[in-house]
Amino acid sequence: MMPWVYAGLGLLILLLAGDALVKGAVNLSLRVGIPALIVSLTIVAFGTSAPELLISVNAVLDNKPGLALGNVVGSNTANILLVLGVPALISGLHTSQCDTRKTYLFMIGASVIFIGLAFRGTFDMLAGVVLLAMLGYVLADAFRDARNHRRACAAAAFNPDDEEEVEGADPDMPWWQIFVFLVLGLAGLPLGADLLVDNASTIARRYGVSDSVIGLTL
Structure with a gap:
């Protein structure tokens, strides 16, 4: 029973720590003048992926490659099918107003490269x-698009403050609170990842389930 409790606790810590890290990083970046668009493309994306990264790194260090690969495949499957599927059921996602063609190509390219490397x-x-x-190429392209977007907005006398704010952004957040969020996020991510990996593996061995299946689901 206790491995289930500790695994659930580790997952909860990961979620809370990831949210704290995103909030702290977003507000730190905005306070020092980094545009919200770039924050969305980089810090928010990396912050929300940090739990999966820590889980995979811990799994590899513990000589559990199946858990690491299962985590990658499972998290990306959930991101595409669940994270897009639920909002689509609620209100729909209109992509006609967004330049999504390049994003689709990047996703397809990443999948093809992953499959090709896996066959090795x-x-x-x-x-x-x-x-x-x-x-690195995707990030460089994102920064280039962000810079062009800001220049187009400036040429059109567009006020960037009219853009939709990044989730978690608070221009009035004090520096000490930003620091607390960053510390909690950076400390909580490895702690939660360690709890989740160790206890998920214990559960897998107890029930005869492979580490890769646990990574795909949990």
């Missing part, structure tokens, strides 16, 4: 370099 039978240093190089 191992994710070694070469695979890591390839994946991180593609990430």
Whole structure:
């Protein structure tokens, strides 16, 4: 019973710590003058992916590659099918007003590269370099698009403050509160990941379930 409790506690800590890290990083960036669009493209995206990153790193360090790969596949499947599916059921998502073609191509390209590397039978240093190089290209393209967008807004005498604010942004948040959010997020992520990985593996071994299945689901 206790492994289930500790695994649930680890998952809860991961969620709360990820939210705290995003809030702290977003408000820190806005306080120092980084545009909200760039914050959305980078800090929010990385902050929400930090729990999965910590889980996969801990799993690899504990010699549990199945859990690491299962976590990657499971989290991305949930992001596409669940995170898009539920909002679509509630109110619908209109993509005709967004330039989504490039995003689709990036997603397809990342999936093709992942599958190709998986067929090699191992994710070694070469695979890591390839994946991180593609990430660097995507980020560079995002920054270029963000810069062009800001220039277009300036040329049209558009007020950036009229744009939709980033979730969690609070221009009046004091510096001490930003610091607390950052500390809680950075401290809570590894703690939650360690609790979740260790106890999920214990549950898997107890019921004869492979680590990869636990990673795909939990």
